[in-house]
Amino acid sequence: xxxxLELARLCxxxxxxxxxxxxxxxxxxADTRQRILDAVAAHGYxxxxxxxxxxxxxxxxxxxxxxxxxxxxxxxxxxxxKTALAVRGLRLSVxxxxxxxxxxxxxxxxxxxxxxxxxxxxxxxxxxxxxxLTEDMPLACFLNRCExxxxxxxxxxxxxxxxxxxxxxxSRGHRRILHVTSVRxxxxxxxxxxxxxxxxxxxxxxxxxxxxPDDAALADAVRREEATALFCMNDERALRAxxxxxxxxxxxxxxxxxxxxxxxxxxxxLCPDLTTLAWPMATLAGQAAAWLAAGEIPAGQPPFLTLxxxxxxxxx
Amino acid sequence: xxxxLELARLCxxxxxxxxxxxxxxxxxxADTRQRILDAVAAHGYxxxxxxxxxxxxxxxxxxxxxxxxxxxxxxxxxxxxKTALAVRGLRLSVxxxxxxxxxxxxxxxxxxxxxxxxxxxxxxxxxxxxxxLTEDMPLACFLNRCExxxxxxxxxxxxxxxxxxxxxxxSRGHRRILHVTSVRxxxxxxxxxxxxxxxxxxxxxxxxxxxxPDDAALADAVRREEATALFCMNDERALRAxxxxxxxxxxxxxxxxxxxxxxxxxxxxLCPDLTTLAWPMATLAGQAAAWLAAGEIPAGQPPFLTLxxxxxxxxx
DNA sequence: TTGTACGCGTTATCAT
DNA sequence: ATGATAACGCGTACAA
Numbered sequence: 001x002x003x004x005l006e007l008a009r010l011c012x013x014x015x016x017x018x019x020x021x022x023x024x025x026x027x028x029x030a031d032t033r034q035r036i037l038d039a040v041a042a043h044g045y046x047x048x049x050x051x052x053x054x055x056x057x058x059x060x061x062x063x064x065x066x067x068x069x070x071x072x073x074x075x076x077x078x079x080x081x082k083t084a085l086a087v088r089g090l091r092l093s094v095x096x097x098x099x100x101x102x103x104x105x106x107x108x109x110x111x112x113x114x115x116x117x118x119x120x121x122x123x124x125x126x127x128x129x130x131x132x133l134t135e136d137m138p139l140a141c142f143l144n145r146c147e148x149x150x151x152x153x154x155x156x157x158x159x160x161x162x163x164x165x166x167x168x169x170x171s172r173g174h175r176r177i178l179h180v181t182s183v184r185x186x187x188x189x190x191x192x193x194x195x196x197x198x199x200x201x202x203x204x205x206x207x208x209x210x211x212x213p214d215d216a217a218l219a220d221a222v223r224r225e226e227a228t229a230l231f232c233m234n235d236e237r238a239l240r241a242x243x244x245x246x247x248x249x250x251x252x253x254x255x256x257x258x259x260x261x262x263x264x265x266x267x268x269x270l271c272p273d274l275t276t277l278a279w280p281m282a283t284l285a286g287q288a289a290a291w292l293a294a295g296e297i298p299a300g301q302p303p304f305l306t307l308x309x310x311x312x313x314x315x316x
Numbered sequence: 317x318x319x320x321l322e323l324a325r326l327c328x329x330x331x332x333x334x335x336x337x338x339x340x341x342x343x344x345x346a347d348t349r350q351r352i353l354d355a356v357a358a359h360g361y362x363x364x365x366x367x368x369x370x371x372x373x374x375x376x377x378x379x380x381x382x383x384x385x386x387x388x389x390x391x392x393x394x395x396x397x398k399t400a401l402a403v404r405g406l407r408l409s410v411x412x413x414x415x416x417x418x419x420x421x422x423x424x425x426x427x428x429x430x431x432x433x434x435x436x437x438x439x440x441x442x443x444x445x446x447x448x449l450t451e452d453m454p455l456a457c458f459l460n461r462c463e464x465x466x467x468x469x470x471x472x473x474x475x476x477x478x479x480x481x482x483x484x485x486x487s488r489g490h491r492r493i494l495h496v497t498s499v500r501x502x503x504x505x506x507x508x509x510x511x512x513x514x515x516x517x518x519x520x521x522x523x524x525x526x527x528x529p530d531d532a533a534l535a536d537a538v539r540r541e542e543a544t545a546l547f548c549m550n551d552e553r554a555l556r557a558x559x560x561x562x563x564x565x566x567x568x569x570x571x572x573x574x575x576x577x578x579x580x581x582x583x584x585x586l587c588p589d590l591t592t593l594a595w596p597m598a599t600l601a602g603q604a605a606a607w608l609a610a611g612e613i614p615a616g617q618p619p620f621l622t623l624x625x626x627x628x629x630x631x632x
Numbered sequence: 633t634t635g636t637a638c639g640c641g642t643t644a645t646c647a648t
Numbered sequence: 649a650t651g652a653t654a655a656c657g658c659g660t661a662c663a664a
Contacts, residue, residue, distance in 0.1 A: 001427050001452060003657055014635045019659060027633060044448045046428035050366035051657040054640045068395045070582045075386040082384065082412055091425075094410040096395055109407075111317050112362035132360045136317060236586055243587065246562045266386045270552055271559065319641055330651045335643055343649060367641035370656045 002043045010043075011036050022047075053114065061093050062292055063110035063118040065103060068096035071236065073279075074121055076264035077142060080281045081119050084289035090116060099123065111137050117292035122146050125187045140288040144187050152291060154284040154298075158188040161277055161305040162195020165231040165259055166203070168307055173316040174229040174257065175205055178221060180241055181233040183212045192233055192261065219248040222256060228316055235260040235267045235276055242274075242312065253314035263308050273311040280305065318359045326359075327352050338363075369430065377409050378608055379426035379434040381419060384412035389550065389595075390437055392580040393458060396597045397435050400605035406432060415439065427453050433608035438462050441503045456604040460503050468607060470600040470614075474504045477593055477621040478511020481547040481575055482519070484623055489632040490545040490573065491521055494537060496557055497549040499528045508549055508577065535564040538572060544632055551576040551583045551592055558590075558628065569630035579624050589627040596621065 002010075008018045013032060020028045021036040039045070053059060062085055066074045082092040093115070097103045100123050110118050111133055118137060122144040129139075129148035139151035146153075162179075169177050179196045182189055193209055200207035210221055218241060221227070232238035238260030242252045252258050263278035280303040290296040318326075324334045329348060336344045337352040355361070369375060378401055382390045398408040409431070413419045416439050426434050427449055434453060438460040445455075445464035455467035462469075478495075485493050495512045498505055509525055516523035526537055534557060537543070548554035554576030558568045568574050579594035596619040606612040 001430055004659090005657070015658080016635060016660090017633085020634090023659085029633060032633085042448075044424065044427070044446060046424055047659090048370070048657055049425070049429055051370055051640085052659080054364070054366055054370065054656095055658050056640075056660090068398065070388065070391040070395065072386065072388055072582075075388075075391055079384045079386060079412055092411070094412070095408070096391075096398055096410070108360065108362055109365070111360070113365055114317055130360060132358075239586060243558075243589075247589070266388075270555060273559075273563070320643090321641070331642080332644090332652075333650060336650085339643085345649060348649085363643090364641050367656085368643080370640095370658095371642055372644090372656075 001048075002045050004045070004047065007036070007039055007043070007045055011039050057114070059114055059116040060090055061113070061115045062090050063106075063113070063115045064092055064094045065097050065106050065110075065118065065120040066094060067121060067123065068098045070096075072266045072270075073234065073236075073262050073264045076266050077121075077281055077285065078119075080285035081288065084282075084285045085293070088289055088293035090289070090293055092119075097123075100127075103127075104129070107133060119288060119292075120146065125185060125190075138292055140292060142284070142288075152288075152297075153187075154288045155187065156280050156284065156303045156305055157301070158191035158305075159195040159198075161261065162192040162197075162231075163199040164195075164305065164307070165192075165261070165277060166196055166199035166205075169229045169231065169257070169259060169313070170203060170205075172229075172257070172313055176225055176227045177205065177229045177231055178225060178227045179207065179209045179231050179233070180213065180218065180237050181209060181211055182237070189233055196231060215244045215247070218244050219250075222250070227256060229257040229259065229313070231259045231261075233261060235262040235264065235271065235274060238274055238276065238312075239267075239271050242271075253312050257313040257316075259313055261305065275310045275313040276308050277305040278308050317364075318361050320361070320363065323352070323355055323359070323361055327355055373430070375430055375432040376406055377429070377431045378406050379422075379429070379431045380408055380410045381413050381422050381426075381434065381436040382410060383437060383439065384414045386412075387552065388582045388586075389552075389578050389580045392582050393437075393597055393601065394435075396601035397604065400598075400601045401609070404605055404609035406605070406609055408435075413439075416443075419443075420445070423449060435604060435608075436462070441501060441506075454608055456608060458600070458604075468604075468613075469503075470604045471503065472596050472600065472619045472621055473617070474507035474621075475511040475514075477577065478508040478513075478547075479515035480511075480621065480623070481508075481577070481593060482512055482515035482521075485545045485547065485573070485575060485629070486519060486521075488545075488573070488629055492541055492543045493521065493545045493547055494541060494543045495523065495525045495547050495549070496529065496534065496553050497525060497527055498553070505549055512547060531560045531563070534560050535566075538566070543572060545573040545575065545629070547575050547577075549577060551578040551580065551587065551590060554590055554592065554628070555583075555587050569628050573629040573632075575629055577621065591626045591629040592624050593621040594624050 004018050008015045021033045095106045097106050119140045121142050125144040127146045131149050134148050134150040141153045181193050197207040238258050260274050260276035263276045283303045287298040324331045337349045411422045413422050435456045437458050441460040443462045447465050450464050450466040457469045497509050513523040554574050576590050576592035579592045599619045603614040
């Protein structure tokens with residue numbers, strides 16, 4: 001890539017003239033301007049964004065950190081963020097990370113690059129960071145919180161999602177409802193389980209939580225508890241549960257109903273018949289983008305998850 | 317983030333002294349050095365990578381462009397690339413793109429940023445680009461080719477994969493084998509179908525190719541052709557096919573065997589029993605990293621896909 | 633209409 | 649042992 005100085009020499013003018021031509025400012029001969037614009041086109045010249053940012057602290061890049069241990073959901077969230085930021089003239093640069101050390105390091109790198117802000121999915125909940133890191137770089141957290149100032153957590157009412165799941169399944173006649181979750185202690189995972197347990201108890205039903213069960217353990221539990229419905233902590237778990245049940249000779253939703261949570265587009269393409277609670281991805285991505293772009297703090301209650309009825313939950 | 321000049325003022329020394337302390341160069345008083353290093357730690361100072369790159373064209377960032385219409389496979393590939401590049405001291409910056417216009421624009425942005433090189437999954441095969449764009453920026457293509465100089469295509473022998481799939485299924489006693497593929501005209505998709513068709517014909521078997529069938533079309537074809545095995549163009553299609561068959565009351569692999577293609581780790585976590593042809597992701601990512609980092613051109617034949625036997629293909 | 637000078641942050645070199 | 653200076657590419661302010 002050619003520089004503006006080289007471009008100027010090429011056209012036999014000074015850098016200042018090139019700049020005026022580039023930015024459509026007055027005070028440049030029509031011929032000269034045309035000559036410069038032709039050279040720009042021929043060499044595919046573009047100003048160096050790094051040099052621009054260096055010059056007048058205009059910060060247009062937002063960093064993003066997503067766990068390299070990929071989940072479909074993360075990628076859909078990043079896409080949503082990218083769209084929401086683009087509307088506000090900001091671009092997104094994604095770095096995959098692997099483990100807490102890389103997370104901290106990648107964050108420091110973003111700080112060094114003076115990005116506008118960062119969107120992260122922290123490795124664990126309540127992840128501790130030094131305050132000076134985010135002094136001049138707002139940190140938008142998803143799925144897990146960071147303990148550092150100048151950061152905000154963008155999350156729906158996850159606990160209510162757990163309660164809503166139970167309420168919905170009960171309304172379809174289910175009573176023996178299992179919750180399939182993960183041993184991971186992410187914020188949403190914990191809250192969903194708490195909501196499920198609270199609502200089950202409130203209805204005098206027996207809460208049964210299965211944390212990261214393997215195929216055999218899940219099939220066993222369904223049989224032992226005579227479960228008619230599974231509330232899975234996310235869509236991935238739900239799909240695995242469906243496959244486990246199918247392979248154990250149980251039909252879904254004929255014998256056992258399955259309710260997921262996420263409704264991320266990529267996943268649903270994979271599994272188009274899944275009844276699930278939709279995580280309000282667009283809303284939260286929009287809130288984060290508005291905060292990073294303009295400092296707007298979201299007002300009101302956190303958004304809810306909404307039910308998307310498809311074909312994996314039966315009325316019994 | 318503090319700058320090196322501010323740091324110098326803070327310590328009451330000049331920028332030169334700060335620089336010497338930072339880079340462990342001789343000619344700085346032990347006390348002064350300590351004072352500076354303490355201030356560095358306290359403020360979390362890091363040199364501005366943009367300024368460094370601007371100064372002495374050291375280019376350490378590799379860009380990546382992946383379609384925003386997310387596929388699990390892409391993300392796993394990016395992770396593999398990131399790992400392979402990190403070994404060689406290069407970092408990866410990912411931008412999701414949406415459509416051909418954004419693809420071209422994001423590529424131009426990378427060129428303007430003077431990145432070391434770019435890894436891309438082009439929107440279509442034989443994607444045409446202006447030569448000056450890649451003049452000083454090697455372009456590593458995956459899954460689809462770009463028509464532009466200074467670019468290389470990193471792919472396994474996809475056609476052979478199609479033939480190997482048939483050979484394997486025939487060795488398990490199958491004769492009526494369907495190929496489930498996509499209407500998309502990506503390089504690998506086309507080649508796999510060609511390999512399948514060629515090998516079926518060579519064995520006097522009837523090739524049947526289903527392009528992006530919906531649930532009903534797939535179930536119909538399996539019944540009409542009395543198929544005992546499905547060769548799916550990738551693991552996502554394979555999983556969808558399994559679910560379609562299950563819902564139509566056909567067991568996998570009891571009545572119908574299913575063979576996938578990819579074996580990307582994220583997907584297999586979702587679907588741990590899938591028999592599939594493993595796409596040599598690590599090999600190709602390593603080759604691309606070696607080319608971008610050191611200009612090494614891969615020698616020999618393109619790598620093969622290797623069979624990973626699990627539980628979705630039966631012996632009939 | 634056009635050229636020149638300055639500064640963003642970093643680093644290497646030269647001078648003190 | 650330390651300070652001053654120049655350069656990378658860009659854009660603005662000011663001088664010619």
